Amino acid sequence: MLPVLLLALLIYLVGGIVYFGFRRPGYSHLRHTISELGEDGALHRRAVSWGLFFPVGAGLVLGALLADTAALGGLLLCLGIGYVVAAVFPCDVGSPSSGSAKQAVHNLGGAVEYIGGIFFLHQTQSALLFQAVVPANVQLGLLIGCLLALSVPGFPGRGLVQRVAEVLLFGQALWLSFH
Numbered sequence: 232m233l234p235v236l237l238l239a240l241l242i243y244l245v246g247g248i249v250y251f252g253f254r255r256p257g258y259s260h261l262r263h264t265i266s267e268l269g270e271d272g273a274l275h276r277r278a279v280s281w282g283l284f285f286p287v288g289a290g291l292v293l294g295a296l297l298a299d300t301a302a303l304g305g306l307l308l309c310l311g312i313g314y315v316v317a318a319v320f321p322c323d324v325g326s327p328s329s330g331s332a333k334q335a336v337h338n339l340g341g342a343v344e345y346i347g348g349i350f351f352l353h354q355t356q357s358a359l360l361f362q363a364v365v366p367a368n369v370q371l372g373l374l375i376g377c378l379l380a381l382s383v384p385g386f387p388g389r390g391l392v393q394r395v396a397e398v399l400l401f402g403q404a405l406w407l408s409f410h
Contacts (some may be wrong), residue, residue, distance in 0.1 A: 316340025
């Protein structure tokens with residue numbers, strides 16, 4: 232049941248990101264963060280926040296309740312918190328590292344998602360996907376590098392780096408749900 236839920240959420244999220252990215256003039260998946268699809272003043276802000284981020288976040292929290300290990304449950308809970316917070320506290324324009332109080336809460340939600348995700352993946356590193364090719368420490372290091380790059384103001388590849396981190400986190404969560 233849990234793998235089916237996670238796969239459905241992943242397909243829905245990717246489809247929503249592609250769809251809303253296409254609908255937003257000037258949006259680049261390489262330069263812009265996922266949060267910027269629902270930023271203050273964005274044309275489809277409410278649809279992104281409440282039609283994409285919130286259901287994905289709520290589904291991940293539900294998945295955390297269904298998880299059979301504490302590490303997978305913690306990973307899914309952190310991912311879910313990140314998306315629910317992004318829905319309730321949309322980012323300021325450009326999703327800056329600092330800004331309004333709302334942006335601070337938004338960034339805190341992102342920190343829970345990424346730092347918490349790294350923590351829980353570390354807890355289950357012996358079961359991570361692709362270990363024969365890419366050791367767990369390298370995968371976790373890549374996630375840490377993505378987190379650091381995301382925090383650099385004006386970094387031109389923020390969107391790409393964030394998507395790499397999301398693929399790693401969601402991919403590992405889906406993999407772990409099967410094991």
